[in-house]
Amino acid sequence: MIVGERKPMEELLGMIEDFERILVLGCKGCVTVCCAGGPKEVKTLSTLIRMDRKQKGRKVITIEASTELQCEPESIRPILEKMANQYDVVLSMACGAGVQTVAKLFPDKLVLPALNTNFTGIAEEHGVWTEACLACGDCVLGRTAGICPVTLCAKGLLNGPCGGASEGKCEVSKDQPCAWQEIYHALKRLNRLHYLKQKPQVKNWPVHPGRVVREDLREVETT
């Protein structure tokens, strides 16, 4: 999932200072799962905004809504079109992709991000998420026992570890295991240590922004 965190309240309140009618727009996808921008968080944030304005003696109307997936135009359009006259600004609680989808579809409305999007990751335990995938476009997990060196090695090394690990931990952080030692143990367990002996790899970095075109799907759409 895409993992995000709500921006500090002070920053959020500063962003919406000029506006009185605010659509707080959550997303029921990833950010609901990581408890950052789902319907529950929309409710909390709206309440906090109203409390702040009340304290300051300033008017505010907050509209609370959540899309199924804010990165999907079809999921946003009905909600935003229906209420187009009721809000001046969208405070999106989706990830960066969701925020940008709203901006693209409604170029006449200002959209503000309520979250900082951190990474594509997994839940380690309740309240702890870690980065897992850099979406580099050339997956090597098949050779590394499902442990990504591009993401989990701080240097993104493809040809084995550097010499910096100490007691199995990365030189960058004592909380971070050396990805290559993890890969070693996993491959050993799977009796696939020979995977480590593959010929040297050089990463061909993708050009940003990325774009995926599936002609087979496009044809179906147009016929």
Added chain:
Amino acid sequence: MSFRESLESGKFLVTAEVGPGKGTDVEHLLKAADIIKDRVDAINVTDLQSSVMRLGSMAFSHLLTDMGIDPIFQMTGRDRNRLALQSDLLSAWVLGIRNVLALTGDHPTMGDHPHAKPVFDLDSVSLLEMIGKLNSGYDMAGNELKGAPEFLPGAVVNPGADNEAALDLQIMKMEKKIEAGAKFFQTQAVYDIDLFEKFIRRVEGFKVPIIGGVILLKSAGMARFMNKNVAGVFVPIPLIKEMTDTKDKVKKSVEIAARIVKRLKNLCQGVHIMALGWEKMIPAVLDQAGI
């Protein structure tokens, strides 16, 4: 004799190391190099070691060539992408630099600009492959060079990796480095000779010269610091005690280093002495070790 000739002659090699500092003052380093120039086969010049911003390795390597010293130009993948690395290698060649030590490099968070963007476009293995490509007259993209270098590429290995997985991985990577063209290895500092001997037994079949690392111990505190903070370096407790008990730290330091050099003489093909500012002690170390 150039470092390549020394290496090919099969003699016991002695290399040392200087680390350019932060700023343009190079006088003390040139003096240090001058003191040891007749006792070493080459001097390594570090590349922003510990990820601290400093004067560059290429410029100081070039200054050493002016003094008739054969430098080993250390190059890490930390700060430059493949364009800059290749270009810098061509530049180094025209400046008279003939030996390159390919390293991955410490992460920027280890140094004084912790928020710098880490590059690592190439790592030590792909860096070696690239050097081989340049040597063969082509760049990494396969374009022909007009005038090719003939670098002697080397690499590092950490024989003191602190667990079985780490050591197996070091050795696997060492094999990759050899396949990628490494012609010599310099190691992290060795204090535990028995452990080093076990490592040597595992890799002697590779038939690539290994130059064992020796760091001059300046104090017991420094030893304890390295044990805690430098991956793969372990100073055994009796050695720390020797440093604590001595009244003359310099003398003791030289004595310990000479003892290590003497033992390494029977185990590997050379010693790489990292004096960390005590370069003037290197001749005494070599004298005491009978080199």
